[in-house]
Amino acid sequence: MSSHTNLLSTVSFGEIESQNRVFMAPLTRSRSQQPGDVPWDLNAEYYRQRASSGLIITEATQISPQGKGYAFTPGIYTDEQIQGWKNVTDAVHEEGGKIFLQLWHVGRISHTDLQPDGATPVAPSAIRAESQTYTSKESGMVPVSEPRALDASELPGIVEQFRVGALNAKKAGFDGVEIHGANGYLLDQFTRDGSNQRTDSYGGSVANRIRLPLEVTRAVVEVFGAGRVGYRVSPLGLFNDINDSNPAETFGELATELGKLKLAYIHAVEAFAGMVRDDENERVHTVVRESFKNAGGGIYVGNGGLTPEDAEERISEGKTDAVAFGTLYIGNPDLPERIATDGPYNDADQSTFYGGDATGYTDYPAMETV
Numbered sequence: 464m465s466s467h468t469n470l471l472s473t474v475s476f477g478e479i480e481s482q483n484r485v486f487m488a489p490l491t492r493s494r495s496q497q498p499g500d501v502p503w504d505l506n507a508e509y510y511r512q513r514a515s516s517g518l519i520i521t522e523a524t525q526i527s528p529q530g531k532g533y534a535f536t537p538g539i540y541t542d543e544q545i546q547g548w549k550n551v552t553d554a555v556h557e558e559g560g561k562i563f564l565q566l567w568h569v570g571r572i573s574h575t576d577l578q579p580d581g582a583t584p585v586a587p588s589a590i591r592a593e594s595q596t597y598t599s600k601e602s603g604m605v606p607v608s609e610p611r612a613l614d615a616s617e618l619p620g621i622v623e624q625f626r627v628g629a630l631n632a633k634k635a636g637f638d639g640v641e642i643h644g645a646n647g648y649l650l651d652q653f654t655r656d657g658s659n660q661r662t663d664s665y666g667g668s669v670a671n672r673i674r675l676p677l678e679v680t681r682a683v684v685e686v687f688g689a690g691r692v693g694y695r696v697s698p699l700g701l702f703n704d705i706n707d708s709n710p711a712e713t714f715g716e717l718a719t720e721l722g723k724l725k726l727a728y729i730h731a732v733e734a735f736a737g738m739v740r741d742d743e744n745e746r747v748h749t750v751v752r753e754s755f756k757n758a759g760g761g762i763y764v765g766n767g768g769l770t771p772e773d774a775e776e777r778i779s780e781g782k783t784d785a786v787a788f789g790t791l792y793i794g795n796p797d798l799p800e801r802i803a804t805d806g807p808y809n810d811a812d813q814s815t816f817y818g819g820d821a822t823g824y825t826d827y828p829a830m831e832t833v
């Protein structure tokens with residue numbers, strides 16, 4: 464008998480009713496079909512295998528050619544991509560699962576080789592990140608390009624990219640969407656003062672820095688309704704060379720505003736392979752959680768470095784409402800079933816995380832049932 468009664472209990476948030484609190488974290492696997500970054504049968508099979516999750520959040524998916532930062536990641540802006548994702552959502556729904564698409568614009572974490580006509584990647588400010596990206600099999604990992612600062616006149620176009628991404632996700636049959644505001648990508652670049660040094664109304668004060676993220680969120684909410692929209696943050700994340708001078712204040716305000724919009728959930732990356740600051744971790748995430756909920760938001764989804772036992776404890780202590788598992792979900796397609804029997808768990812093979820074929824993707828076995 465499993466002692467994970469909280470983790471395996473149902474949960475309602477926004478318009479969604481989930482069969483358990485074991486969510487699948489967004490995981491880039493770089494296996495879309497080429498050319499065209501199109502989701503295909505292999506991806507549908509992978510997500511189908513994981514449909515017993517309370518909520519699948521897909522891998523980050525570029526909303527436009529400009530929003531792309533890595534080779535082989537899927538998009539949601541062409542008819543082929545929308546049809547490909549429709550096959551994915553059908554597969555998950557056939558198994559009784561729920562699936563949100565993670566809407567992604569990488570901003571400065573890109574390379575001219577990945578941009579249309581070799582264009583310069585865009586960012587709040589023209590500051591190059593000390594970070595790398597993957598441009599092709601031949602080139603492998605390369606430093607990201609120096610970005611150019613977006614002109615204020617271009618910002619409505621960014622909001623529009625997210626709006627169209629949400630519309631396309633709706634056409635593809637998703638139950639909702641998660642806005643990728645974490646891990647040093649475009650919306651995070653605007654939010655944090657290390658990467659946003661603008662002097663117009665989109666930089667400076669916290670209210671200014673979260674202006675674009677909130678404009679994007681309102682546009683996405685118009686498409687799906689707030690009860691089908693989540694937002695991901697990583698207040699203390701260091702991945703992609705990003706930082707903020709006052710994360711509790713910045714992300715507390717952002718969480719309050721997202722709560723006022725009545726979003727279904729806020730999703731926080733509390734730990735990620737040593738790339739999240741440890742100092743004040745509990746305090747900052749408590750501020751985010753309480754600010755969101757007190758303002759009228761739905762549930763708080765915690766993530767990062769948690770075992771099912773940690774997750775159960777955090778839920779019972781009221782520190783999170785659901786937990787998204789990343790690495791554990793790579794190796795264990797039937798994670799809730801395994802949690803119910805206290806394991807055993809398969810290890811995930813890091814060498815097949817990104818790119819390749821079915822190996823290390825759809826060939827992790829489900830538990831033997833007697």
Ligand SMILES: Cc1cc2nc3c(=O)[nH]c(=O)nc-3n(C[C@H](O)[C@H](O)[C@H](O)COP(=O)(O)O)c2cc1C
Nearest residue numbers: 488489490491522523732735767768788789790816
């Ligand atoms: C292979 C891999 C791909 C990832 N891709 C994404 C992504 O597309 N979007 C995102 O927000 N986070 C991404 N992450 C971060 C995970 O969602 C998660 O925050 C991280 O793995 C920590 O959770 P865990 O300890 O349960 O694995 C990725 C992590 C890994 C290991």
